[in-house]
Amino acid sequence: MNLDTLxxxxxxEIQREIIVQIRDLINYKNLEPGDKLPSERSLSERFGVSxxxxxxxxxxxxxxxxxxxxxxxGTFVADIGQVALNGMIEDILKLDTPxxxxxVETRILLELKTARLAALRxxxxxxxxxxxxxKAYENKVHNGEDAVQEDLLFHLAVARASGNGTMITFMLIIxxxxxxxxxxxxxxxxxxxxxxxxxxxxxxEAIKAKNPQLAKANMKTHFSALYQYLYNIE
Amino acid sequence: MNLDTLxxxxxxEIQREIIVQIRDLINYKNLEPGDKLPSERSLSERFGVSxxxxxxxxxxxxxxxxxxxxxxxGTFVADIGQVALNGMIEDILKLDTPxxxxxVETRILLELKTARLAALRxxxxxxxxxxxxxKAYENKVHNGEDAVQEDLLFHLAVARASGNGTMITFMLIIxxxxxxxxxxxxxxxxxxxxxxxxxxxxxxEAIKAKNPQLAKANMKTHFSALYQYLYNIE
DNA sequence: GAAGTAAAATTGGTTAACCAGATTGGTTTG
DNA sequence: CAAACCAATCTGGTTAACCAATTTTACTTC
Numbered sequence: 001m002n003l004d005t006l007x008x009x010x011x012x013e014i015q016r017e018i019i020v021q022i023r024d025l026i027n028y029k030n031l032e033p034g035d036k037l038p039s040e041r042s043l044s045e046r047f048g049v050s051x052x053x054x055x056x057x058x059x060x061x062x063x064x065x066x067x068x069x070x071x072x073x074g075t076f077v078a079d080i081g082q083v084a085l086n087g088m089i090e091d092i093l094k095l096d097t098p099x100x101x102x103x104v105e106t107r108i109l110l111e112l113k114t115a116r117l118a119a120l121r122x123x124x125x126x127x128x129x130x131x132x133x134x135k136a137y138e139n140k141v142h143n144g145e146d147a148v149q150e151d152l153l154f155h156l157a158v159a160r161a162s163g164n165g166t167m168i169t170f171m172l173i174i175x176x177x178x179x180x181x182x183x184x185x186x187x188x189x190x191x192x193x194x195x196x197x198x199x200x201x202x203x204x205e206a207i208k209a210k211n212p213q214l215a216k217a218n219m220k221t222h223f224s225a226l227y228q229y230l231y232n233i234e
Numbered sequence: 235m236n237l238d239t240l241x242x243x244x245x246x247e248i249q250r251e252i253i254v255q256i257r258d259l260i261n262y263k264n265l266e267p268g269d270k271l272p273s274e275r276s277l278s279e280r281f282g283v284s285x286x287x288x289x290x291x292x293x294x295x296x297x298x299x300x301x302x303x304x305x306x307x308g309t310f311v312a313d314i315g316q317v318a319l320n321g322m323i324e325d326i327l328k329l330d331t332p333x334x335x336x337x338v339e340t341r342i343l344l345e346l347k348t349a350r351l352a353a354l355r356x357x358x359x360x361x362x363x364x365x366x367x368x369k370a371y372e373n374k375v376h377n378g379e380d381a382v383q384e385d386l387l388f389h390l391a392v393a394r395a396s397g398n399g400t401m402i403t404f405m406l407i408i409x410x411x412x413x414x415x416x417x418x419x420x421x422x423x424x425x426x427x428x429x430x431x432x433x434x435x436x437x438x439e440a441i442k443a444k445n446p447q448l449a450k451a452n453m454k455t456h457f458s459a460l461y462q463y464l465y466n467i468e
Numbered sequence: 469g470a471a472g473t474a475a476a477a478t479t480g481g482t483t484a485a486c487c488a489g490a491t492t493g494g495t496t497t498g
Numbered sequence: 499c500a501a502a503c504c505a506a507t508c509t510g511g512t513t514a515a516c517c518a519a520t521t522t523t524a525c526t527t528c
Binding site: 063064065066078080081082083084087088091092095096098099102103105106109110113117136148149150152153156160163164165166167168169170172173174175176177179180 | 297298299300312314315316317318321322325326329330332333336337339340343344347370382383384386387390394397398399400401402403404406407408409410411413414
């Protein structure tokens with residue numbers, strides 16, 4: 001373990017403690033939805049940490065919709081109720097960097113759906129973007145170069161064509177971790193790259209033909225190697 | 235539009251411009267993966283914005299795995315390659331607060347899967363947690379009280395039982411927005427609350443019996459009202 | 469001339485001071 | 499006595515100064 005990770009873990013630990021203390025404070029003071037939290041200054045003093053730490057935690061809980069900061073006014077408890085708030089904080093505290101298997105599992109789930117939706121909703125512009133990414137992938141592979149990036153861009157283009165903003169966001173979140181782990185575990189295979197070209201075209205054609213079932217099936221075929229990998233590490 | 239939103243939009247606009255400028259800088263200087271970005275100070279000076287703004291953007295791009303900050307050393311371009319980097323930044327710039335339909339669509343997708351996985355992987359502890367949330371829901375409904383929170387906690391308990399960390403994270407991300415929109419559009423119905431109790435028990439029993447198909451089917455039934463809503467607003 | 473070394477400059481991270489706007493409590497005024 | 503108003507205070511947000519670790523640079527030494 002290098003220093004970087006250590007520092008980050010230490011910082012994480014501090015943040016987790018602040019989250020616990022904020023939760024306890026809300027419960028102890030019986031703060032209802034919409035009630036105001038003590039000021040950042042008093043919280044940092046009470047918890048014995050810097051105001052920056054408190055601000056970071058508040059931003060995090062704001063991201064998960066549990067708190068809401070109003071400038072020059074205060075930080076307020078979201079109106080999701082005490083029970084839900086405690087439950088969600090419990091889960092947030094348990095959150096950890098997800099394992100590779102969970103990432104792949106989720107990716108496959110998302111992509112089978114985006115392929116299906118793309119077949120229903122794709123525009124001409126979407127088709128052009130997908131075509132461009134496949135051709136770029138083709139060029140790289142034929143030149144014997146690494147083409148992980150271009151592969152990724154094709155899948156992002158499909159997600160874009162699905163017209164579902166939430167799924168695009170989720171794809172963006174998991175993509176970098178997928179890439180990192182692919183390189184780490186050497187999931188990709190050189191000779192798979194050539195077969196992948198045709199598979200990309202097959203997915204493209206199904207989406208172009210507005211055939212959702214076929215698009216999903218072709219995406220499934222494209223993931224077959226990944227499936228195998230997923231079940232082997234089980 | 236209130237002042238809050240306005241300020242937030244202005245800030246968003248500044249951040250988007252900084253992202254664009256950083257992308258252009260990487261392309262112009264032909265920065266390869268692993269290369270060092272100019273320091274935060276010089277970037278803020280060059281772009282004519284505060285160092286805080288730059289730091290926020292860097293943190294955001296770090297979240298999406300495109301950059302990586304090393305303390306006392308510099309900020310580095312992630313090793314995902316220039317092509318992928320440009321593509322992902324393009325998508326990040328297009329990101330917007332997702333519409334309600336996209337949220338519900340994604341939620342249904344996720345939950346059908348978590349129900350199925352939960353039936354395969356649930357522990358005894360998971361069952362106890364789910365049981366507790368259903369009973370809490372029951373009590374509230376029988377007393378005529380609002381039980382949106384308890385409903386949510388049951389679904390989170392199912393997600394926890396799925397054993398997939400990524401899906402739990404995603405559920406946590408979309409949940410608060412779902413709740414807000416439910417209340418906004420009055421999706422929930424009082425007399426639906428009673429039928430939901432039995433539906434929760436049905437899902438629970440299928441998961442307890444380790445029957446993935448039935449668990450998924452029961453979850454689908456539970457979402458039937460939501461399905462209808464989803465297609466009505468189309 | 470190359471290798472080692474120490475000091476100076478540069479870096480992201482942290483802390484503290486400052487700001488503008490919102491809130492609050494007391495005072496004034498009708 | 500109530501309502502209106504104003505100033506003191508408190509708020510999250512922003513800016514600037516500071517810190518410790520790292521990297522670079524220049525000099526010494528063999």
